[in-house]
Amino acid sequence: MKMIKRLPPILLAMLIQLVAFGICRLVDTYGGQEITLSAFNWALIQGALAAVMTLLSRMSYWWIGIQLVFAPLLILGLAFKIPLWIFPLTLVVLLMVFWNVAINRVPLYLTNTKTTDKLLSLLPKEQGGRFADLGCGLAGTLVTLAKARPDMEFHGFETAPVPFMISKLRALLAGASNVHIHFVSLWVANLSHFDRVYCFLSPVPMPDLYLKARDEMPEGSLFISNSFTVPNIKPSRTVNVQDGRKTKLFIWKM
Ligand SMILES: C[S@@+](CC[C@H](N)C(=O)[O-])C[C@H]1O[C@@H](n2cnc3c(N)ncnc32)[C@H](O)[C@@H]1O
Known part of the structure; x- marks a missing residue:
């Protein structure tokens, strides 16, 4: 049970759909002649079963909707002869x-x-320095900061293939020669070279990432997390950004 709970949500969702499909197949095969439902009706039942199991496994609420419509949409797709x-x-x-x-x-x-502008004000005042964006997405933050601070080096770490390629291309087209994009996991990145390490991730990696930053980053450097804090570790400072989503930047001085 513990192992199932530790599965990434997408795998758990797939497992639940398989179980719901298996139950429907069993009832269809051994349920007697009075159960004669169309494929679409079976798909509706499979969706409902999967949604209930998803609710019981305490996954995020949006998974319930996805689980509900997955099988019916698949059958509709087949009915409309989508290749x-x-x-x-x-x-x-x-x-x-x-x-x-x-x-x-x-x-x-x-x-x-607005958050990028705030980050700009958090860069070292003296010339030079290195900034890392762990999980740099499409490299928008890096390119904007790099143009404003040509004296600094900006490094992005990204392992999603399409965002990585877009980041590379974006840095190239912007002529930002002080931006370097690495197809390297943030867990492998060596943080000992950086004066500022920025991340905008999710609550899941924050505790382990904070430990990594604390072990590797040089004294006096700043570890900055957009929106997600580290449980039980008080930030040295919190900066409120005046934007629509009331972004908070949590900053830990190493
Ligand atoms: C919320 S986006 C933030 C993008 C960018 N930093 C920004 O603020 O605009 C998080 C990014 O982290 C990347 N990411 C997640 N885990 C990663 C990992 N282990 N190594 C490298 N990149 C990762 C995701 O692919 C995604 O592009």
């Missing part, structure tokens, strides 16, 4: 963009302009 290759192709494209949602439970959303 079968569309499904695996869509899956591959989504995986290439949102790779880290499935693997690391970190989605792709981007730092806004």
